[in-house]
Amino acid sequence: MAFDKMELRDIEVWDGNHAAAQALRQCQIDVVAAYPITPSTPIVEGYAKFLADGYVEGEFVLVESEHAAMSGCIGAAAAGGRVATATSSQGYALMVETLYQASGMRLPIVLNVVNRALAAPLNVNGDHSDMYLGRDSGWIQLNAYCPQDAYDLNFIAFRVAEDHGVRLPCMVHQDGFMTSHTAQGVKTMTDDVAYSFVGDFKPMNDMLDFEHPVTHGVQTEEDWHFEHKARQHNDLMTKVMPKVQAAFDDFEKLTGRKYNIVEKYDMDDADVAVVCMGTSVETAREVATEMRAKGIKAGVVGIRVIRPFPFFEIQEALKGAKAIATLDRSAPGGAPGMLFNEMAGCLFNLDKRPLLSGKIYGLGGRDLTKKHLVDLYTELQANVDAGKVLTPLQQFIGVRGPKLSFL
Amino acid sequence: MANRGWDEFEIGAMLRSFDGVSNDIATTQQEDRNYSQSNSFVASVADWRIEKPIFAKDFCIDCQFCWIYCPDMSIIARDKKMIGVDMDHCKGCGICVEVCPTNPKSLLMFPEHADEEAELAKWPAKESKEK
Numbered sequence: 261m262a263f264d265k266m267e268l269r270d271i272e273v274w275d276g277n278h279a280a281a282q283a284l285r286q287c288q289i290d291v292v293a294a295y296p297i298t299p300s301t302p303i304v305e306g307y308a309k310f311l312a313d314g315y316v317e318g319e320f321v322l323v324e325s326e327h328a329a330m331s332g333c334i335g336a337a338a339a340g341g342r343v344a345t346a347t348s349s350q351g352y353a354l355m356v357e358t359l360y361q362a363s364g365m366r367l368p369i370v371l372n373v374v375n376r377a378l379a380a381p382l383n384v385n386g387d388h389s390d391m392y393l394g395r396d397s398g399w400i401q402l403n404a405y406c407p408q409d410a411y412d413l414n415f416i417a418f419r420v421a422e423d424h425g426v427r428l429p430c431m432v433h434q435d436g437f438m439t440s441h442t443a444q445g446v447k448t449m450t451d452d453v454a455y456s457f458v459g460d461f462k463p464m465n466d467m468l469d470f471e472h473p474v475t476h477g478v479q480t481e482e483d484w485h486f487e488h489k490a491r492q493h494n495d496l497m498t499k500v501m502p503k504v505q506a507a508f509d510d511f512e513k514l515t516g517r518k519y520n521i522v523e524k525y526d527m528d529d530a531d532v533a534v535v536c537m538g539t540s541v542e543t544a545r546e547v548a549t550e551m552r553a554k555g556i557k558a559g560v561v562g563i564r565v566i567r568p569f570p571f572f573e574i575q576e577a578l579k580g581a582k583a584i585a586t587l588d589r590s591a592p593g594g595a596p597g598m599l600f601n602e603m604a605g606c607l608f609n610l611d612k613r614p615l616l617s618g619k620i621y622g623l624g625g626r627d628l629t630k631k632h633l634v635d636l637y638t639e640l641q642a643n644v645d646a647g648k649v650l651t652p653l654q655q656f657i658g659v660r661g662p663k664l665s666f667l
Numbered sequence: 668m669a670n671r672g673w674d675e676f677e678i679g680a681m682l683r684s685f686d687g688v689s690n691d692i693a694t695t696q697q698e699d700r701n702y703s704q705s706n707s708f709v710a711s712v713a714d715w716r717i718e719k720p721i722f723a724k725d726f727c728i729d730c731q732f733c734w735i736y737c738p739d740m741s742i743i744a745r746d747k748k749m750i751g752v753d754m755d756h757c758k759g760c761g762i763c764v765e766v767c768p769t770n771p772k773s774l775l776m777f778p779e780h781a782d783e784e785a786e787l788a789k790w791p792a793k794e795s796k797e798k
Contacts, residue, residue, distance in 0.1 A: 472683065475681065477680075490673040494674070
């Protein structure tokens, strides 16, 4: 192929956006159809620059909306290319209709989602509202906690999504600004090593195979729709996790960096645990270690694969805990919170289940401080000592005014 | 195909046009193509038609206007000769009648239940031009 390779240092100082853009370059994406939106803009801008500078052989398609961006990606993927884009927040919301098209058509598109709050009121900072919006869309959703993860998980995403036993689109989530604009040391792969991990794109049922013409995007009514949705759900539930695990294993062999479907931290003997996602996982780990010094056996469960939901892996991770709190970074809209509900579903049928409470935090980029987590672990330990949840089941962390609690 | 279960089809609601390899489809007549079961060519997709075209061969000049204009490729023509209408795919839109230049027209619309032979027997006569 006619493109230049880029010399990278073993460790580069990259923010999450640049890490993702470099991964797209190294995977040699054929088509990026994009409509830029804060805070994800530098990802597609980065790809466009690599393309203009001759480091990628591909097409960059500037479109008029995020709906068109994902539609362009769907067309290019159905035609038989390696396809990716990036978005955030309102753009992601506009993309939702086409997200379902992509997964239903089984097109292995990779979407980098730099998580940001949803208006109104308008807010460009990080929370998980947009990520939650797509959780029933039939995509695989991987969650990065830092720029290193954002880089690595893109390779995992292409490897899994494009596998002919999977053929489902995959999102790589990172926290807006907290990951996307925070520069950290990122261990790199050389272009050759990185590309070898994902390999050449292997088309399947592609429209450019003229010897085998196919129709994509068909209509089915009550006579067929259910079967197609059942097949898609079956494949999500049974085929994805083994491929993700295999990709994690191969990636560890290649780079020494180990990823897990559920990231357990000090959970072997933990009495109290916090379940969370994104950058909060790293903060919670630091606080958990400090709580251990104070005699509280604290642990953290970070969710790496959000969809398909790691039901049994979470059961296994939490089975020994006595009190847990879920941290949802999304306004729950009149419900207990996604993680609270998912944990309740996981744990309900266990013989011995931990005390469960749910926290809403960090909306619109509000900081989750170490003090918040110290207080939370202390509260969870009090629940363990009392043998019951002493607080309301749903509480808001870090919002001004009188303490806000429900349920 | 109608009773196939959820795990018995290809993924992605993707439909194949033909079974096997199709190398030279543009020069292969429809009746010689290896259409797959999921191709609408092998199904009737005309059951909502309420008016149908009837073809009066005697007046046709094989101009091919109907063949060009038909939006559903339902005019059957071979060697540039009009043969008839594919009634499994014709939706009854009447465009073929509209574009037919002969006098009288070689295609006219009738209710779906009309008898073809009876209508052909009383086909309109040539209209004389008024001076």
